Amino acid sequence: MASREIRSGVFHVGAHHWDRRLFDELIPLPDGTTYNAYLIKGSEMNVLIDSVDPEKVHELMANLENLGISELHYVIANHAEQDHSGGIPKVLDKFPEAKVVTNQKCKTMLMELLHLPEDKFVTVKDREKISLGDRTLEFIIAPWVHWPETMLTYLHEDKILFPCDLFGAHLAGSDLYADDQSRVYESAKRYYAEIMMPFRNLIQKHLTRLEEYPIEIIAPSHGPLHKDTAFILDAYRDWTSDTVKNEVILPYVSMHGSTEKMVNHLIDALIERGVTVKPFNLTKTDIGELAISLVDAATIVIATPTVLVGPHPAAVYATYLANALRPKTRYASVIGSYGWGGKMLEQITGMLGNLKVELLEPVVVKGHPKEADLVALNRLADAILERHKNIGVA
16 A cells, blocks of 8 residues: 655555455454554654565555665664564565664564664663654554553654554555544454453543543544544543443354253343343344444343253353453353253353353243243343443343
């Protein structure tokens, strides 16, 4: 992708990966992604902020060449993960005089991941600044966004924040800026859900720190840039807040129809009570859509049959995902069926240790659900409604 000027002397020089459909061999990418790198031309020094995934490093190098960059003084490494740092060795081969500027933790990781020599680094601390002549960069150490070594870079004179993965989106598009906000919102929320949500409380603190800085452009490492900075900042304040919605997330799988009948009955019971319910058939679900739904919901109910003596593997995966992502969900329950016995319920509830939830009375039935089992599902729906009223979201 050709370089584009953001402000006078500040350029986007990264790459688009239009057809990438899986990230980290885990995260679905329905809209591809971008690897955003930025070049700043100072009156005395030229600086590259981050690089790109190794697969696309030739595009980064072509952009630098087309801009006539013959000298590079610094490469700012905000994050050691290879989709950001993987192109640094090639950049240093082309510009051997350049130094890698990062924090001590990131330096250690880059030496381990890329085998960069120690003498290629300049380490910085929180709030430390570097002058480029007519421009000043400030580094904001922001651990666990989403790795322990992450930092953000702020360009004072132009009021541009380069926040690394924070405020990003896996969205490959020809627009430099987030002009189509409805589309960007969904992609950014998916990105937050899959990558940032486990660090919600820490991100809240980082958002507070950023209030000290006047920010006119947010230039993340993935997806479009933001000129309407309030759009993405307000979204993050909402997602990371403690506020939940009157929603039940219902991931389920059914083998012979018993669990499915329970799911359908609970869906109807919740709808009758004015509770929004979002079912996800785990044999068909895009796991990213499930992650998005967990951002705001007050309750999760996991529905699974018993396979041998435990839960269905698809339900195990969904439970593991919910536990790993640590959403602000407040209530949880389990429904399902079994043939002769087992420990499905104990295994599912035992996997939810990271969630600070109240466990509502499960409904686990032997064989096909009977009338008394459907009544128990109605009681579960009543309990959910009552909890949602109590937290002021119903």
